[in-house]
Amino acid sequence: MQKTLARFEEYRETVKKRASKLQKKHPRCLADGNELLRFYGTTLACSLGLNGSSSLCISDKCCVCRIIRNGFSSKKELKGGVGVFTTSTSGRAFEEPSATSMVRKALIVCRVIAGRVHRPLENIQEIAGQTGFDSLAGRVGLYSNIEELYLLNPRALLPCFVVICKP
Numbered sequence: 001m002q003k004t005l006a007r008f009e010e011y012r013e014t015v016k017k018r019a020s021k022l023q024k025k026h027p028r029c030l031a032d033g034n035e036l037l038r039f040y041g042t043t044l045a046c047s048l049g050l051n052g053s054s055s056l057c058i059s060d061k062c063c064v065c066r067i068i069r070n071g072f073s074s075k076k077e078l079k080g081g082v083g084v085f086t087t088s089t090s091g092r093a094f095e096e097p098s099a100t101s102m103v104r105k106a107l108i109v110c111r112v113i114a115g116r117v118h119r120p121l122e123n124i125q126e127i128a129g130q131t132g133f134d135s136l137a138g139r140v141g142l143y144s145n146i147e148e149l150y151l152l153n154p155r156a157l158l159p160c161f162v163v164i165c166k167p
């Protein structure tokens with residue numbers, strides 16, 4: 001966990017540094033790397049949270065424990081190889097029903113460094129020829145709230161707490 005925090009802060013500095021070199025200034029990126037609070041929907045294979053159990057398991061199949069132990073580092077969390085998929089609301093975090101009823105669903109609430117967000121609705125020409133975006137907005141809702149956000153670098157996420165859903 002300590003290592004994940006260090007990586008997260010390191011990543012924030014990288015994003016801030018990159019933002020400072022851009023002609024067009026992004027005040028939020030310069031200030032804190034554009035930190036947001038996001039939901040990550042995943043599954044749990046152990047008894048964490050049951051009867052007050054708070055010990056993490058070491059199963060590789062248990063996504064919650066693996067992420068809390070190691071952060072978002074494995075390729076498994078990069079959706080379609082693009083990035084780590086996060087949502088602004090808990091309801092949207094689960095797209096597909098889980099394969100078996102044996103697994104329990106959980107939400108990991110994360111602090112994320114969104115950095116420069118590539119918004120699909122923004123002027124395409126502005127995007128063309130510019131690289132170095134840190135995240136991609138999937139669906140953008142009313143009032144340009146980013147409902148779905150892909151973090152391109154798994155270091156951009158810091159798991160904060162876990163909400164275990166009732167089966």
Ligand SMILES: [Zn+2]
Binds near residue numbers: 066
């Ligand atoms: Zn577990």
